[in-house]
Structure formats: C-alpha cells, structure tokens
Amino acid sequence: MQYMSTRGNVSGVGFIDAFLMGLATDGGLLVPQQIPTVSAETLKAWSKLSYQELTLAILDLYTNNEIPADDLKKLVADSYATFRHPEVTPVTKLKDKLYLLELFHGPTFAFKDIALQFMGQLYTYVARTRNLKINILGATSGDTGASSIEGVRGKEGINICILHPHGKVSKVQELQMTTVAEDNVLNLSVHGNFDDCQRIIKDLFADLDFKANNNLCAINSINIVRIIAQTVYYFYAYFRVQEQEASGAEKISFSVPSGNFGDIFAGYLAKRMGLPVDRLIVATNANNILERFVDTGVYKPDNFRMTHSPSMDIQVASNFERYLYYVLGEDTAAIETIMNEFRKEGSLSVNEETLAKVRSEFGAYGVDNDECLDTIKRYESASGYILDPHSACGVAAAEQRGTGGVIVSLATAHPAKFDEAVQLTGIKQTFPAQIEALFNKPQSMKIVDGETSIIASELVEFFGSR
Ligand SMILES: *Cc1c(COP(=O)(O)O)cnc(C)c1O
Numbered sequence: 083m084q085y086m087s088t089r090g091n092v093s094g095v096g097f098i099d100a101f102l103m104g105l106a107t108d109g110g111l112l113v114p115q116q117i118p119t120v121s122a123e124t125l126k127a128w129s130k131l132s133y134q135e136l137t138l139a140i141l142d143l144y145t146n147n148e149i150p151a152d153d154l155k156k157l158v159a160d161s162y163a164t165f166r167h168p169e170v171t172p173v174t175k176l177k178d179k180l181y182l183l184e185l186f187h188g189p190t191f192a193f194k195d196i197a198l199q200f201m202g203q204l205y206t207y208v209a210r211t212r213n214l215k216i217n218i219l220g221a222t223s224g225d226t227g228a229s230s231i232e233g234v235r236g237k238e239g240i241n242i243c244i245l246h247p248h249g250k251v252s253k254v255q256e257l258q259m260t261t262v263a264e265d266n267v268l269n270l271s272v273h274g275n276f277d278d279c280q281r282i283i284k285d286l287f288a289d290l291d292f293k294a295n296n297n298l299c300a301i302n303s304i305n306i307v308r309i310i311a312q313t314v315y316y317f318y319a320y321f322r323v324q325e326q327e328a329s330g331a332e333k334i335s336f337s338v339p340s341g342n343f344g345d346i347f348a349g350y351l352a353k354r355m356g357l358p359v360d361r362l363i364v365a366t367n368a369n370n371i372l373e374r375f376v377d378t379g380v381y382k383p384d385n386f387r388m389t390h391s392p393s394m395d396i397q398v399a400s401n402f403e404r405y406l407y408y409v410l411g412e413d414t415a416a417i418e419t420i421m422n423e424f425r426k427e428g429s430l431s432v433n434e435e436t437l438a439k440v441r442s443e444f445g446a447y448g449v450d451n452d453e454c455l456d457t458i459k460r461y462e463s464a465s466g467y468i469l470d471p472h473s474a475c476g477v478a479a480a481e482q483r484g485t486g487g488v489i490v491s492l493a494t495a496h497p498a499k500f501d502e503a504v505q506l507t508g509i510k511q512t513f514p515a516q517i518e519a520l521f522n523k524p525q526s527m528k529i530v531d532g533e534t535s536i537i538a539s540e541l542v543e544f545f546g547s548r
Pocket of ligand 1: 192193194225226303339340341342343344345346393394472494495
C-alpha cells in the first residue's frame with residue numbers, strides 16, 4: 083500500500099511517511115493509491131472481532147507492513163485502553179430503525195479521541211524508532227485540540243502547539259486544552275474563527291522550508307491516518323446493527339455530524355472498501371456549505387455563523403478535496419484545475435453529471451439552532467437520552483433525510499462538553515467526574531492575533547526552546 087496526492091505530484095509514499103507528511107507536499111491531500119477492498123467472507127469473519135481486533139485487521143490493509151505485528155498490536159491496545167467503555171464505540175438503539183453510534187467514551191469525551199489516541203501512540207513510536215524530534219501543529223474548533231494534546235502530553239521527543247479561535251470554543255473544550263500542565267504543550271488562542279486558524283496552519287505547512295526546519299507534523303484530519311482509524315467504527319457499527327436487527331439489514335445508512343468532512347469521508351472510504359452502506363447523510367449546522375453543495379453543485383463559503391455545535395462551525399471543509407478526487411474519477415489534473423479555481427474565485431462547481439453522482443451517495447441537511455435544541459428536548463423527554471448538540475444535528479438529519487431503512491447516527495460528543503447548549507433546553511445534567519475536575523485547574527494559554535507571521539514566530543520560539 084502506497085499513498086499519493088490528490089493533485090498528482092506526489093506518489094509512492096509509504097504509510098509512516100504519509101503519516102509524517104500530513105498535507106501532501108504539492109498542496110494536495112494524500113489518498114491510498116488503490117483503495118483496498120474486502121470480500122463478503124472477510125466481512126463475515128470481521129463481524130466477530132473486538133474493536134481492537136477489527137482495528138488491527140483494517141490497519142493491516144494500510145500499513146504496508148512497516149510496523150512489526152507485535153508492535154502494532156501494542157499500539158492499538160494502548161490507544162484504546164484509555165476508553166471508558168469495553169466496546170470502545172458501543173451502538174445503542176434510539177428507536178425503530180434508528181441507532182446511535184456512541185463515539186465519546188475516550189478521555190476527552192468526543193469522537194476525535196478514537197483516531198488521536200492512536201496517532202499519539204504512533205507519533206511516540208515513530209519518534210522513538212526513527213530517532214526523530216516531532217513537533218505537532220494543529221488548529222481546532224475545540225475537540226481536535228483537546229484530543230491531540232491528551233494523546234501526546236508529556237511524551238518524550240514530541241511537542242505540540244494547538245491554535246483555537248479565542249472565545250469560540252465551549253468552556254469545557256477550552257479547559258480540556260489549557261489545563262494540561264505539561265512543558266511540551268503550547269495553546270495559542272487566536273483572535274478570529276476556526277477557518278482563520280485552519281488557513282494559518284495550511285499556509286505554514288505549505289511553506290516547505292518552514293515545515294522542515296521546525297519538524298512540523300499535522301494532527302488535523304488532513305492526515306490520512308486519522309481517516310483510516312475512523313473507518314473502523316463504521317464497520318463495527320454495521321456488525322452490531324446486524325446482530326440487533328432481527329432479519330438483518332442489507333445495507334445501512336449513516337448520518338454524520340460534519341464540519342471538515344473528515345468523519346464522513348471515513349464512512350465513504352469504508353463504503354468503497356466494500357461495507358454495505360446505503361446513504362451517507364451529511365448533517366451540518368447553519369454553516370451549511372456542504373448541504374448547499376449537495377443541493378446545487380456549487381461549493382462556496384458563506385458568512386460564518388456561531389452555533390450550538392462549535393465543532394461544526396466550519397466554512398471550508400479541508401477533507402472535501404479527497405471526495406472531489408474520487409467523484410471526479412481520480413483525475414489529478416481535474417483536481418489541480420478545480421482547486422485553482424477555488425483559490426482564485428473563492429468557489430468551485432461541478433457539472434450535472436457529477437452532481438447526480440454526488441446525490442446518489444450523499445444526502446445533506448442543515449440543522450438550525452432551534453431545531454438542534456428541539457431535537458435534544460424531544461429525545462430527552464421520549465427516552466431520557468441526552469444528545470449533545472452535534473449528535474442532535476446528526477439525529478435531526480437522519481429524521482429528515484432517511485431512506486426508510488436502518489440508519490446509524492453518529493454521536494460525536496458527550497453532552498457534558500456542551501452544557502451551554504444543553505442548559506438552553508432546560509435539561510439539567512450531571513457532569514462526569516473527569517469534567518467536573520477541570521473547573522478547579524489553572525489554565526495556560528497565550529492570546530495572539532490571527533496572522534501567519536505572528537504564529538510562525540511563536541512556533542519558532544516554542545519549538546526552538548525544546
Ligand atoms: C470534529 C467534530 C465534528 C465534525 O467532524 P469532521 O470530521 O470535521 O467532519 C462533529 N462533532 C464533533 C463533536 C466534533 O468534535
């Protein structure tokens with residue numbers, strides 16, 4: 083298995099090098115040169131595996147034998163030992179034909195832990211075995227930051243700097259990032275929104291000298307390893323639903339609370355690998371660029387809106403290019419052209435034929451603030467289950483864009499992380515002890531202006547001093 087760039091100027095990259103490269107050096111995103119496929123027999127055999135075993139089986143298709151089996155087994159075991167649920171990502175039934183895939187049982191109570199606990203272990207392993215100094219740089223709308231810091235805090239040979247938009251993440255998200263008292267962690271709280279943070283990161287990674295001089299590595303979902311790790315729970319959920327549906331479900335649909343298109347792209351990859359997926363439903367909030375794309379074929383950022391689901395407050399979905407690559411027939415020249423168009427014009431569009439293809443695979447629905455809160459209230463009063471605002475967007479989209487078949491909606495965060503929104507519904511929740519404890523810890527972060535040059539000098543100072 084080798085990896086190549088969606089823009090065609092990078093290819094033949096191995097697994098660990100792809101992991102370290104993050105964004106492809108030609109500005110594109112890395113994808114597998116060939117998507118591995120699994121047969122019906124393999125699926126059947128996989129249906130009996132534990133989450134960790136399933137992870138190993140899937141990684142085996144992607145890791146190019148670059149990590150000895152025993153080492154990989156230990157990496158995976160250590161990655162999921164930090165989870166509070168023995169199944170890692172359990173599936174619960176919400177109502178007839180609607181299941182919830184709970185992805186929030188990791189250390190920071192959001193789905194990002196699933197990939198980032200593994201990536202933290204992998205960075206540590208690579209730093210040790212290749213004798214490298216690794217400086218991780220990431221931008222977060224809240225959850226990625228907390229998860230990645232948790233994944234590498236205090237680890238030898240690794241430093242991490244996370245940019246978050248100042249005052250635009252939830253209180254618990256901010257506390258999770260800024261109360262980690264470790265010398266290898268720097269939090270920059272940036273004046274601006276998440277798209278500003280993401281743009282700065284992209285600029286810094288695009289400066290190849292800066293990247294090399296500072297040993298920069300990416301933790302954002304531009305990293306292909308994150309996507310691969312996230313395919314696992316689509317398979318896992320499919321198997322659990324098969325067990326629970328009396329007559330089995332031939333194909334199932336997934337509704338995915340989306341921001342950067344990373345999570346749902348993992349679902350698309352799982353489908354391309356052979357998982358019997360019917361539809362993938364892109365659930366967004368009022369920042370609905372993806373919904374508008376599926377409706378019109380035009381991908382164009384609109385005004386930024388703050389919502390109850392801040393981790394989805396994203397205009398430019400960094401993983402979207404990966405999907406474009408596939409829907410445009412793996413034509414790297416076409417990607418080069420269309421992404422240039424996007425850079426110059428600030429928007430891109432696909433033709434009718436391509437749009438029809440998009441619509442045959444994806445449904446999309448944007449959930450506004452009122453509908454989000456209403457969904458939380460309805461499920462709480464019907465079953466006592468408290469959805470967090472992101473998961474509520476997923477469930478609302480599942481209700482609106484279902485096909486009549488079985489749907490699994492992804493629960494991407496624990497409600498305690500977003501109590502600001504839950505409180506507006508009048509529902510009172512009790513916080514898990516780990517979250518309660520955060521409020522008594524001192525915070526450490528530096529507030530900075532959202533300019534690439536300013537961030538660059540902060541990084542040189544921090545990474546240089548370590
Ligand atoms: C990151 C995040 C999302 C969006 O996932 P993408 O991979 O960016 O599409 C949704 N919900 C929560 C809670 C998140 O942290």
